[in-house]
Amino acid sequence: MLDTPIEYLKGIGPQRAEVLKKELGIYIYRDLITYYPFRYVDRTRFHKVSEISEDLPHVQLRGVIDKMEIVGQKKVKRLVVLFRDNTGIVELVWFKGYNWVAQKLQLGVEYCVFGKATSFNGRYNLAHPEIELVTEDFLKQQSAFQSVYNSTEKLKFRGLDSEGIRKAQKTLSFQLQDQHIEETLSEEIVSDHKMISRFKAFQQIHFPENAEMLGKAEFRLKFDELFYIQLRLLRLNKVRANTVHGFVFPKVGKLFNEFFSDYLPFELTGAQKRVMKEIRLDMGSGRQMNRLLQGDVGSGKTLVALLSILLAIDNTRASDGAHFQACIMAPTEILAQQHFETFKSLLQEMSIEIALLTGSTKTKERKSIHSKLLSGELNILIGTHALIEDVVQFKNIGLVVIDEQHRFGVQQRAKLRDKNTSPPHMLIMTATPIPRTLAMTLYGDLDTSIIDELPPGRKAIKTMHYMESQRLRVYGFIKEQVALGRQVYIVYPLIQESEKMDYQNLQQGYDNLIVEFPAPNYQVSIVHGKLNKDQKEFEMQRFIKGETQIMVATTVIEVGVNIPNASIMIIESAERFGLSQLHQLRGRVGRGAEQSYCVLMTGYKLGVDSRMRMETMVRTNDGFEISEVDLKLRGPGDIEGTQQSGVMDLKLANLAQDGQILQLARQTAQSLLDEDMNLETEKNKVYLVQLELQQKNRQNWSKIG
Numbered sequence: 001m002l003d004t005p006i007e008y009l010k011g012i013g014p015q016r017a018e019v020l021k022k023e024l025g026i027y028i029y030r031d032l033i034t035y036y037p038f039r040y041v042d043r044t045r046f047h048k049v050s051e052i053s054e055d056l057p058h059v060q061l062r063g064v065i066d067k068m069e070i071v072g073q074k075k076v077k078r079l080v081v082l083f084r085d086n087t088g089i090v091e092l093v094w095f096k097g098y099n100w101v102a103q104k105l106q107l108g109v110e111y112c113v114f115g116k117a118t119s120f121n122g123r124y125n126l127a128h129p130e131i132e133l134v135t136e137d138f139l140k141q142q143s144a145f146q147s148v149y150n151s152t153e154k155l156k157f158r159g160l161d162s163e164g165i166r167k168a169q170k171t172l173s174f175q176l177q178d179q180h181i182e183e184t185l186s187e188e189i190v191s192d193h194k195m196i197s198r199f200k201a202f203q204q205i206h207f208p209e210n211a212e213m214l215g216k217a218e219f220r221l222k223f224d225e226l227f228y229i230q231l232r233l234l235r236l237n238k239v240r241a242n243t244v245h246g247f248v249f250p251k252v253g254k255l256f257n258e259f260f261s262d263y264l265p266f267e268l269t270g271a272q273k274r275v276m277k278e279i280r281l282d283m284g285s286g287r288q289m290n291r292l293l294q295g296d297v298g299s300g301k302t303l304v305a306l307l308s309i310l311l312a313i314d315n316t317r318a319s320d321g322a323h324f325q326a327c328i329m330a331p332t333e334i335l336a337q338q339h340f341e342t343f344k345s346l347l348q349e350m351s352i353e354i355a356l357l358t359g360s361t362k363t364k365e366r367k368s369i370h371s372k373l374l375s376g377e378l379n380i381l382i383g384t385h386a387l388i389e390d391v392v393q394f395k396n397i398g399l400v401v402i403d404e405q406h407r408f409g410v411q412q413r414a415k416l417r418d419k420n421t422s423p424p425h426m427l428i429m430t431a432t433p434i435p436r437t438l439a440m441t442l443y444g445d446l447d448t449s450i451i452d453e454l455p456p457g458r459k460a461i462k463t464m465h466y467m468e469s470q471r472l473r474v475y476g477f478i479k480e481q482v483a484l485g486r487q488v489y490i491v492y493p494l495i496q497e498s499e500k501m502d503y504q505n506l507q508q509g510y511d512n513l514i515v516e517f518p519a520p521n522y523q524v525s526i527v528h529g530k531l532n533k534d535q536k537e538f539e540m541q542r543f544i545k546g547e548t549q550i551m552v553a554t555t556v557i558e559v560g561v562n563i564p565n566a567s568i569m570i571i572e573s574a575e576r577f578g579l580s581q582l583h584q585l586r587g588r589v590g591r592g593a594e595q596s597y598c599v600l601m602t603g604y605k606l607g608v609d610s611r612m613r614m615e616t617m618v619r620t621n622d623g624f625e626i627s628e629v630d631l632k633l634r635g636p637g638d639i640e641g642t643q644q645s646g647v648m649d650l651k652l653a654n655l656a657q658d659g660q661i662l663q664l665a666r667q668t669a670q671s672l673l674d675e676d677m678n679l680e681t682e683k684n685k686v687y688l689v690q691l692e693l694q695q696k697n698r699q700n701w702s703k704i705g
């Protein structure tokens, strides 16, 4: 029944079906019932003409038609109807399909009109309103929760405006019977959570009886969506835990202890200690670790990586006594280089072999690295995605660390996983905090650790928002800070769509700046995507060495680059950056002991969203809080990594709002699997069936898409 093609629905037919498929992806009945209203309006409330205002999202009037005529020529030809109640007159206007409307309408009988009022030449009018005869039946059917559906121009043209879609839903709901809608949850769960049946939920979501039933319908359908994503992820997790054998690193060995007692440069923060404990447990457990380490920029993830690596390479393979090896993959050369230097300097007194492998490693060096990896001489390899290449073969890799996860895809993770006979432990580090709900959904198959504490002595970055007219003040501030010996970043936006303009702005900004900050007192670097690698590297190095005080750049400044003396970040046209990007950029400073500052420069006219972004940045340094706001403003679709995650299949649930339902869905799925991991019992069969069905649907979709 639900698989019936949409053209068979009474009132649809082949032509409308064609548009429904193209515009909304509605192919079969099932697609239609899951095409949910985007809001509801109260159709039991009537307004008076005298109450009309543009502020009302819509008005509903009762009255009679005084007069109607077709006026204007060509493009502005339209039907104008004067509609009156006992408080005044309003104009109804149709620009399209008016011949048909004019034929239908009669003078002197009572109509109900529904639409959005706008004011034109001092008079209110409603363009293309819904209009219906007021009959007893009509009044009885008026609902306090009438569903409103998104429609498109092409659909409207075919009579499938919100009203038309609602009619189709009505037709379908009359045909649907209880037995047509398969239940997706066991009776036990339905009754445990006092849910309504799936069948009832579909009816109530489209045609709610009252607020309470609407609430129940939403809860039921959102739960279903979130529950199945969680069930899928948690199963993956369980299956992996039971079938994939992980290396056991039982021993905290010599290297680890030596480093810890002699070379650890500072006391670990509480959060670092906690995370190390979690990692140790994982690597000693016999199950293969897949752990996501989230921690704001500057929270000290590198040290956690280093300690984990020492834990790993102290251990040996039982079969041949070969020591385990470890690697770190970073998204850019500069970052890889920086990790390499950090590791070398921290481990210089110890007998550990470390190498750096990137795209620019010379052939001879590269060959030597390859062979030392194979022989087991090399303990730690640090590099870029050059590590993924098939020629890179380890004797015995035991731990893979991936830095800045969001720049690498799932497939790249998988390639590294395949570099030993059994998959190595994986530690994935990201500095882009993700809201908890999103993390649960995106990385539900990973265990997560969070570093929610900055190293001591770090002063919170002060963030200010300035407008163009305050620029001189900002320059004054820069001069003060440079006089104190600090360094400054000035970042310009650069996006493809407006690349030419953006480069002009950058150049203009730089030209103004060197007038304001002339040599020889000041040295200004500039780095952007049009420079070649060597030029970029040269300028970066000058800044790193402190030879220049100001670095003008586009967003090419690397994520994670650590220059403690750079303590001021100026972001130009800050309104053009997304929240997570602003937060990432701000994270370039605040790495030393000095007070750091971030200045957001914007124009005057800010939209609501931009203002919210600036206020959020000024208010808080907490990456998680920022990510929550980001999710609310943007929705999950625009957040990196969501595309292949199932988040995009969510039609009703909203990760920014439905955290509680998600939590409940996850717990429910978890205890279900704890009890019956293979979903073998009779009552749990329903889940296997659904999982398979969903899998099949997804595959069909990927074929169409």
Ligand code: ADP
Residues within 6 Å of the ligand: 266, 267, 268, 269, 272, 295, 296, 297, 298, 299, 300, 301, 302, 303, 431, 455, 456, 560, 562, 591
């Ligand atoms: P991120 O998490 O952004 O990768 P890093 O690992 O680069 O952060 O650490 C940022 C800075 O904090 C580095 O200079 C590092 O040496 C320092 N650091 C890390 N852990 C501690 C600690 N426990 N105490 C003091 N400083 C620390």
Ligand code: MG
Residues within 6 Å of the ligand: 301, 302, 403, 560
């Ligand atoms: Mg880092």
